[in-house]
Amino acid sequence: MLISKDVHNQLIDNKLFIKREDLIHPHISGNKYRKLKYNLEEASKKGDNSLLTFGGAFSNHIAAVAAAGNEFGFRTIGVVRGEELQNKIAKNPTLSFAKACGMTLKFVSRSDYRLKSEAIFINALEEEFGNFYLIPEGGTNNLAVKGCEEILAEDDDQFDFICCAVGTGGTISGIINSSKPHQKILGFPALKGSFLSEDISKFAVKSNWELIMDYHFGGYAKINSELVSFINEFRTEYKIMLDPIYTGKMMYGIFDLMKRGYFPKTSKILVIHTGGLQGIKGMNIVLQQKGLPLINE
Template structure:
């Protein structure tokens, strides 16, 4: 194991807060900024950098040389783990949902930019049936993987654990204390947990889940130290994880055209759609200052566009 992990994760990544100017913001007298966490790194960007930072430091401390994690075919977490692992001197293994992807692996890699990038960075794959994948958190299944692959450092699907939350607590900086609202997309709950823990008492933290289900509040409560300054806005998941419609794709493209800020269709696109809709509906008082966390995920747009192209639908502008 080299010290390359220190040189990558100890860099002083300070994300800029970019102010957004739109007619609706002027009309409603709201100040609106986006924290450009997406600019940290092309693949280990945003919350993925934050979640992996202390996990990889812990793996090094434990003298592990292999990282193993889980994800779907277009997972930001999978490619981020592969790239961060290579940069930090680790071998990486990805347990990927969907055994059909292994039938013609060369074709899968040729048509799936996420898995192709992970593969180029040295990640070994095990493609498993969905029923088997559901057992990923059980002791017996982890032991089975250890018997197959040997010793490894386990990172959960999406990267969320206590160390990931510690990393996400570093998203907010000293100058962010003046914002009234802080907004984040929510997947597994780790990012917003860190933001809640580092927020000021007077701030309101709004989470925008990318998927259906009432389980997220319990997941977040495992990690947060305060419970009265945050809530989940559940009206903008567009019917579930990775679901979309023409209105969402049109919004993402128009937002990029008006602000030059790219959004992904899984997380940040849905969140920004929701925030601006709430602004139109006077959810935020006049003179509110809103900070939106851009959690990255832009690498997945290429793969998403392949799906849109196959359906002859409008593509997302990259």
């Protein structure tokens, strides 16, 4: 689906706005800034000068933690899924950026990575690296949700719908908690699975939300030429870049829902741009390998 005349008409009827959280910081942008804010404060309060976290090959979270450590004086350790990446750092824009920020990268097998929440695995990391402040994969914990509760401001009370991409559920949980009773929060998961509702329910204190499960494009980091075309056309039309993992899928879904008449006429819709643009370079490497069109950078 490309951007059609019908969608343009719906844009006028529905009044869609984008909150540019991606512009908060050049490297710690969007929801990553929000999630890290109170975690960094807590680490400082505890006297922990090392941050350890987890992520994949093109992880926004790994890049953001590395940048935050470099800017605020923390040693950073990134536990990366996939031993085969160890010899490919120079060809990986995310990992090379993290390394340039001073992050120590530890590569583990996928089977070991699945143990990242187990005490025996964490203890082994402490033996190797000493004491550290642990930030979970994706950054979601109570302090991250607290930071994401600050995404909405008083001026945002005017909106009827608030739309957000969903990864681990921390960002949307914060938005739900700070939303008003008249607002409906719509989450667009980037991956398949009903478990997200349970994860969000651990943090969200209100029930005015819904997950729209139809726009994950087959799962996490899955993408096709139609989505690439939409992202490129969106940038040409509106001068705003979207990433292919989160915001691109969300916006595709919003435009499709508008085309189908999901939103009542005169609805005011706020879309949260959560950043993640650093991942475009990595995705283009994958797209090139598959012979698919590239995302315009």
